[in-house]
Amino acid sequence: QVQLVESGGGLVQAGGSLRLSCAASGRTSSSYAMGWFRKAPGKEREFVADIRWSGGSTRYADSVKGRFTISRDNRKNTVYLQMNSLVPEDTAVYYCTARLDSSGSYYRGITYDYWGQGTQVTVSS
Numbered sequence: 618q619v620q621l622v623e624s625g626g627g628l629v630q631a632g633g634s635l636r637l638s639c640a641a642s643g644r645t646s647s648s649y650a651m652g653w654f655r656k657a658p659g660k661e662r663e664f665v666a667d668i669r670w671s672g673g674s675t676r677y678a679d680s681v682k683g684r685f686t687i688s689r690d691n692r693k694n695t696v697y698l699q700m701n702s703l704v705p706e707d708t709a710v711y712y713c714t715a716r717l718d719s720s721g722s723y724y725r726g727i728t729y730d731y732w733g734q735g736t737q738v739t740v741s742s
Contacts, residue, residue: 618644618731619641619642619643619644619645619648619715619730619731620641620642620643620649620731621639621640621641621713621714621715621731621732621733622639622640622642622713622733622734623637623638623711623712623713623733623734623735623736624637624638624639624640624736625638625736626711626737626738627695627737627738627739627742628739628740628741629703629738629739629740630740630741631703631705631740631741631742632687632702632703633703633740634700634701634702634703635700635703635738636697636698636699636700637653637697637698637700637711637713637736637738638695638696638697639653639695639696639697639698639713640652640693640694640695640731641668641695641696641715642694645715647678647717647720648670648715648717648731649669649670649716649717649718649719650667650668650669650670650715650716650719650723651667651668651670651689651696651713651714651715651716652664652665652666652667652668652713652714652715652723652729653666653667653696653698653711653712653713653714654688654711654712654714654726654729655707655709655710655711655712655738656709656710656712656735657706657708657709657710658733658741659692660709661713662701662726663678663680664678664679664702664723664724664725664726665677665678665685665698665711666678666681666685666687666698667689667723668688668689669686670689670691671701671728673688673689673715676724677686677738678724680706681700681707684700684701684702684703685698685699685700685701686698686699686701687699696713698711700738703738703740704740705740705741705742706740707738707740708738708739708740710730710733710735710736710738710739711722711735711736711738712733712739713732714726714729714730714731714732714733715729715730715731716728716729716730717730733741
């Protein structure tokens with residue numbers, strides 16, 4: 618089992634920045650990669666970014682590329698999502714996720730094995 622706890626959400630004005638953190642505990646050594654998804658009211662859950670524990674390769678959704686940065690601290694078993702130039706369309710509950718292997722599509726939520734409880738990000742115009 619892997620437990621994930623997000624933090625860092627909040628209210629920010631458009632153009633501002635936030636950094637989300639996701640602390641992983643449990644059998645983190647069995648985790649292949651970590652990711653962030655978000656769910657806005659009335660919209661489908663969508664992929665935001667992911668990062669492999671080994672090597673640190675990353676992928677981003679087109680909507681956040683150039684504005685968001687995902688990173689990890691292997692010693693702390695923590696993944697971060699630095700969000701800059703935020704716009705109201707970024708308002709959503711952000712979920713940290715973990716997957717155990719490389720099978721499946723990285724942009725599909727069903728690929729991931731563990732989920733955090735979510736943290737609210739609200740961007741005001």
